Amino acid sequence: MFHLHVHSIEKKDIGLSSIKTISNLNTDDNEVYFYQDPFIYSYKTNGTLTKLTIQNLPDNIYDIVYNADTSKLLFINEKGVYESSIVNGTATLKINKEGIKRIKLSDDCNFILLISSSELLMYTPEFSLLNSFSIRDVIDVSFSSNTQYVVVLTTTEMIVLSTVFNIRNRVTISNPQCMSIRPSNEFITVATDNILNFIEENCNIYKTFNQPNEYHSKLLSWNSTSQLLLQIVSTPLHDILIISCYCYGKLIPKYSKSLSLIRTAFWDEVNPMKFHIITSTNEHLTFNFLLPICSTNDPTYNIIIHPHTYNDVSLTDLNKGIMPPPLCHISIPIQSTQYIYSKIINNELYIIIIDLFNTIHILKYIDNQVNKINEIKCPVDYPTNICLLSSLELFIIDSTNQTSVIVNINNGVNNKIEFTNLPSQLHSLTQLNETLYFQLFNGTIITSQKTTPNDYVINSELSLSQFMPEYSIVQFNNKIHSFALFGHKLYDNNTEIGENVNSYLISNDYIFYTTLKHTLHAINTKQHSIFIRSIERGSSIISYVPNDTKLIFQMPRGNLEVIHPRGVILDIITELLKKKDYKQTFEVVRRHKVNYNFIRDYAFNQIVDDIPLIITQIGRADHVNAFLLSLENGILDPPYSYYIEHSFEDHTEQTKTIALAIRKYLVDSHFPCDFVTTYLATYLLLQPIDFAIVLKDLFNFDEQGKIDGIKYLSTFFPINAIFKSALQTQSKKIAQFVISYSSLDPKEYEEQINALSLD
Numbered sequence: 001m002f003h004l005h006v007h008s009i010e011k012k013d014i015g016l017s018s019i020k021t022i023s024n025l026n027t028d029d030n031e032v033y034f035y036q037d038p039f040i041y042s043y044k045t046n047g048t049l050t051k052l053t054i055q056n057l058p059d060n061i062y063d064i065v066y067n068a069d070t071s072k073l074l075f076i077n078e079k080g081v082y083e084s085s086i087v088n089g090t091a092t093l094k095i096n097k098e099g100i101k102r103i104k105l106s107d108d109c110n111f112i113l114l115i116s117s118s119e120l121l122m123y124t125p126e127f128s129l130l131n132s133f134s135i136r137d138v139i140d141v142s143f144s145s146n147t148q149y150v151v152v153l154t155t156t157e158m159i160v161l162s163t164v165f166n167i168r169n170r171v172t173i174s175n176p177q178c179m180s181i182r183p184s185n186e187f188i189t190v191a192t193d194n195i196l197n198f199i200e201e202n203c204n205i206y207k208t209f210n211q212p213n214e215y216h217s218k219l220l221s222w223n224s225t226s227q228l229l230l231q232i233v234s235t236p237l238h239d240i241l242i243i244s245c246y247c248y249g250k251l252i253p254k255y256s257k258s259l260s261l262i263r264t265a266f267w268d269e270v271n272p273m274k275f276h277i278i279t280s281t282n283e284h285l286t287f288n289f290l291l292p293i294c295s296t297n298d299p300t301y302n303i304i305i306h307p308h309t310y311n312d313v314s315l316t317d318l319n320k321g322i323m324p325p326p327l328c329h330i331s332i333p334i335q336s337t338q339y340i341y342s343k344i345i346n347n348e349l350y351i352i353i354i355d356l357f358n359t360i361h362i363l364k365y366i367d368n369q370v371n372k373i374n375e376i377k378c379p380v381d382y383p384t385n386i387c388l389l390s391s392l393e394l395f396i397i398d399s400t401n402q403t404s405v406i407v408n409i410n411n412g413v414n415n416k417i418e419f420t421n422l423p424s425q426l427h428s429l430t431q432l433n434e435t436l437y438f439q440l441f442n443g444t445i446i447t448s449q450k451t452t453p454n455d456y457v458i459n460s461e462l463s464l465s466q467f468m469p470e471y472s473i474v475q476f477n478n479k480i481h482s483f484a485l486f487g488h489k490l491y492d493n494n495t496e497i498g499e500n501v502n503s504y505l506i507s508n509d510y511i512f513y514t515t516l517k518h519t520l521h522a523i524n525t526k527q528h529s530i531f532i533r534s535i536e537r538g539s540s541i542i543s544y545v546p547n548d549t550k551l552i553f554q555m556p557r558g559n560l561e562v563i564h565p566r567g568v569i570l571d572i573i574t575e576l577l578k579k580k581d582y583k584q585t586f587e588v589v590r591r592h593k594v595n596y597n598f599i600r601d602y603a604f605n606q607i608v609d610d611i612p613l614i615i616t617q618i619g620r621a622d623h624v625n626a627f628l629l630s631l632e633n634g635i636l637d638p639p640y641s642y643y644i645e646h647s648f649e650d651h652t653e654q655t656k657t658i659a660l661a662i663r664k665y666l667v668d669s670h671f672p673c674d675f676v677t678t679y680l681a682t683y684l685l686l687q688p689i690d691f692a693i694v695l696k697d698l699f700n701f702d703e704q705g706k707i708d709g710i711k712y713l714s715t716f717f718p719i720n721a722i723f724k725s726a727l728q729t730q731s732k733k734i735a736q737f738v739i740s741y742s743s744l745d746p747k748e749y750e751e752q753i754n755a756l757s758l759d
Contacts, residue, residue, distance in 0.1 A: 007399075154176075156176075158170065177193075191217030230265055265278070292470070312332055341353075379407060385429055423440060432474070541553060595636060656685075677708065695731075696729055719738070
């Protein structure tokens with residue numbers, strides 16, 4: 001259900017004019033190495049370029065790799081493989097072998113793989129030859145992350161080799177382009193024409209995913225968690241960056257953007273929420289992203305919008321259920337997206353989607369349909385944050401070029417907004433009522449009015465202690481709060497309120513969050529109470545439906561599930577009791593299977609005083625009976641006990657008082673027939689039962705009441721036993737009535753009945 005939101009893109013000029021080759025990432029120092037004849041440069045991903053001093057550096061270097069075990073560089077030219085230290089090193093020829101085109105290292109750095117036009121060569125880190133394998137037309141070679149096998153992609157097939165170069169399996173492939181082994185080693189991803197193939201180690205084609213016909217894949221790279229696939233494709237006009245998520249058997253493009261020619265791309269292994277692009281113009285782009293849910297929590301519109309395929313976006317209406325398509329999903333035909341946003345304005349749901357070509361699509365969700373309102377060109381190159389200010393105005397921030405514009409969504413006319421003397425660069429915007437809240441890259445929050453956004457003030461109370469991209473501004477009890485999730489810690493106005501947090505949601509008076517320790521927390525901001533329950537690890541909060549207390553989760557397997565947090569339900573019950581809305585109180589208790597003893601223990605005196613109001617509002621005997629017959633002794637466990645000031649074991653007297661109060665009201669109401677079972681339930685509650693008295697009282701009801709009453713009693717006690725109690729009443733009418741509903745023969749007991757003294 002999530003999408004990939006690139007919240008900032010850092011752009012740097014590398015400072016080199018002609019880069020010939022680029023190394024893998026040095027994760028220890030967060031740098032890569034460039035060769036521009038006649039020097040090798042180190043380039044840190046923060047933008048620092050340094051020329052390395054390497055003695056005897058050969059000319060015409062083809063390829064470079066960094067060996068993390070030895071902290072040295074390996075590079076090749078027409079003579080063979082060289083090794084050098086990074087600082088004040090000396091290039092030494094280690095493998096004298098002509099014709100080497102590329103060099104690869106296994107993840108554990110225990111194997112060096114050389115690729116020539118006619119063979120593969122395997123060496124130890126000490127440069128001793130282990131194995132060789134004759135092969136031609138190699139496109140790519142890669143080690144599995146567990147170093148158990150080697151995959152070779154040629155122009156006609158994919159071959160899986162053991163580390164001693166024995167052929168394990170092979171499969172013929174038509175027009176292969178590039179490949180990447182998923183770090184979890186489940187399969188190898190191979191791009192062919194307009195198809196992505198997932199091929200298992202045994203060369204079984206596990207899954208295939210179609211792509212647009214014009215796509216030609218240049219690069220594939222899985223991130224370290226095996227969750228996201230980075231893909232660079234070329235088209236006749238431009239290159240396209242695609243980040244896809246493989247989950248629950250589907251490969252879904254979460255983020256796409258067209259760029260100028262891309263030379264290479266790689267994941268930042270230090271920060272899993274970051275990847276890097278190096279363009280053919282030697283620009284370095286760093287993409288910082290989040291994996292948020294684009295949702296709208298509202299009684300009328302409770303929807304989630306998320307990427308679905310290369311050609312459409314899906315809208316899920318949670319008010320209609322959480323079943324998979326097609327029951328509550330609507331397809332929005334828009335080609336791959338780079339930004340998704342939704343907001344309710346004047347009771348209308350607006351959806352803003354920016355596609356990979358920087359076209360802004362403005363849509364509305366009306367009467368279960370998505371209608372396109374307009375389509376305009378985005379006025380900035382890198383839209384990293386947008387906010388719909390009104391039904392006409394869209395605020396767009398390009399944090400890369402530090403550009404802010406307000407666009408008229410009807411005609412595309414835009415006005416640039418100039419901010420002066422900011423303490424840091426502008427990152428993002430959120431709106432609450434008529435006030436705009438901007439976060440700067442140093443964590444400072446500035447506020448302004450939407451009519452004059454560049455006339456700002458610094459809000460020190462809401463400002464964050466440091467830059468935190470995942471934040472929200474909300475209002476509780478007439479006070480504005482800034483919430484932020486950073487480093488798995490949840491902050492409220494810079495005060496840590498949760499740790500090991502992996503998802504959170506602010507709705508109404510509640511802060512919901514899940515943790516990596518299998519727990520769900522619900523904080524009531526009014527009562528300052530915290531409720532905790534266990535939940536499956538990896539579950540993420542998707543949405544909350546306040547009208548129905550539904551908290552919706554996406555489980556680790558991808559399915560959606562609903563729970564009703566017990567603490568939230570108890571808060572609702574206590575509020576209803578304060579309002580004396582007993583009909584709704586008992587409905588909530590019954591629907592959510594709340595312990596009826598909670599009502600007695602929480603509001604005993606109120607319940608006793610309001611018995612007439614309770615029975616009148618509820619109007620159904622079975623609901624009152626359920627309450628009565630559930631009352632028992634004992635101390636309630638959490639979360640019930642959080643609400644009870646004084647808990648004790650024995651509630652016999654309280655229960656008796658409630659039962660007698662109900663009985664008295666029904667007597668004063670002249671024994672209403674609809675509540676005959678409730679009247680009898682007051683006796684059942686206060687055992688031992690004197691059936692003679694019960695039967696006498698039953699005859700105060702009308703004929704239908706007596707029939708309903710004797711049937712009700714017979715569900716608890718044998719009717720034959722009740723008849724024996726009827727004889728003790730000395731009433732012929734009562735005895736004859738009871739025996740008529742028993743299995744006894746009336747003639748057999750006729751003499752005993754006639755001997756009774758009362759008619």
